Amino acid sequence: xxxxxxxxxxxxxxxxxxxxxxxxxxxxxxxxxxxxxxxxxxxxxxxxxxxxxxxxxxxxxxxxxxxxxxxxxxxxxxxxxxxxxxxxxxxxxxxxxxxxxxxxxxxxxxxxxxx
Amino acid sequence: xxxxxxxxxxxxxxxxxxxxxxxxxxxxxxxxxxxxxxxxxxxxxxxxxxxxxxxxxxxxxxxxxxxxxxxxxxxxxxxxxxxxxxxxxxxxxxxxxxxxxxxxxxxxxxxxxxxx
Numbered sequence: 282x283x284x285x286x287x288x289x290x291x292x293x294x295x296x297x298x299x300x301x302x303x304x305x306x307x308x309x310x311x312x313x314x315x316x317x318x319x320x321x322x323x324x325x326x327x328x329x330x331x332x333x334x335x336x337x338x339x340x341x342x343x344x345x346x347x348x349x350x351x352x353x354x355x356x357x358x359x360x361x362x363x364x365x366x367x368x369x370x371x372x373x374x375x376x377x378x379x380x381x382x383x384x385x386x387x388x389x390x391x392x393x394x395x396x
Numbered sequence: 397x398x399x400x401x402x403x404x405x406x407x408x409x410x411x412x413x414x415x416x417x418x419x420x421x422x423x424x425x426x427x428x429x430x431x432x433x434x435x436x437x438x439x440x441x442x443x444x445x446x447x448x449x450x451x452x453x454x455x456x457x458x459x460x461x462x463x464x465x466x467x468x469x470x471x472x473x474x475x476x477x478x479x480x481x482x483x484x485x486x487x488x489x490x491x492x493x494x495x496x497x498x499x500x501x502x503x504x505x506x507x508x509x510x511x512x
Contacts, residue, residue: 313497324400324486324503325439332497371439378496382427382446383454388438 283308283376287387295395296364302357302390304372313375314355315384316346320368328370331355342366367394397422402487402504409477409511417472417507419487426492428470429501430454430462432483439486445470446492477511484508 284307294300306312313332317325329340336348346357355372369391373384403418419428430442441454443462451462459481461473470489474481485507491499 313493315500324505325488325501326503327500330500373501375497377494381452382492382496382498383429383441383444384498384501386439 283312283374283380283385285372285374285385285387287370287372287390289390290388291391291393293393293395294362297361300357300359300362300366300392302370302372302392304355304357304387306353306355306372306374306385308353308374308376308379310376310379311350313377314346314348315373315375316340316344316355316357317371317373318342318368319371319389325371328357362392362394364394364396367392399423400487400489400502400504402485402507404507405505406508407510409474409509411478411511413477414473414475415477415509416474417485417487417509419470419472419489419504421468421470421487421489421502423489423491423502424467425489425502426467427490427498427501428464429488429490430460430470430472431486431488432456432481433486433506434483442472442485477509479511482509482511 286305315330316328319325372387400421429444431439445464448467487504488501490501
């Protein structure tokens with residue numbers, strides 16, 4: 282069965298520092314990959330997605346993610362975080378009919394920004 | 397476009413009461429989903445629909461029913477509410493892609509439900 286692992290429940294970084302959030306998945310074929318962000322009290326918003334092509338994808342708010350097939354990973358990065366980036370981040374994987382038309386969600390990583 | 401809207405935004409129920417949550421989307425999306433989100437539990441899929449008139453169970457369907465009589469609406473019903481159903485409920489919709497893949501899921505703002 283497909284699965285998604287976000288190993289870090291919480292991450293604390295200083296404002297202005299770089300950020301990397303990890304996401305690993307288990308699926309035999311190439312999945313469709315997504316990163317979403319959820320600010321407190323809000324719904325989820327798409328940051329970026331990868332379906333095919335260039336394995337480095339750019340998203341909104343200065344985020345990027347790199348698909349590494351050999352490592353089954355799709356890590357999210359940002360060179361310099363801002364206080365407004367404090368939120369919860371979810372990685373999700375789509376496996377088409379293999380996942381019954383659903384997205385398989387990671388448990389989320391809560392990002393805390395130190396001033 | 398309003399995107400995905402959810403009604404109501406907040407609700408307090410007593411144990412045993414029933415209610416219906418309404419989700420509406422104006423993007424002509426084929427797929428629609430109901431999730432619940434609890435602290436430390438991430439998103440869990442309750443039910444979903446891949447087209448008008450079709451529904452399917454997700455990870456945590458017990459105690460809930462759904463209907464999709466119109467393409468743009470997806471209703472979630474609680475027949476006899478229990479305190480364990482206290483949660484934030486999110487609806488999402490997406491475009492269908494090849495081989496059953498879902499495109500970006502667009503989320504509503506959520507309904508905060510408390511069952512006493």
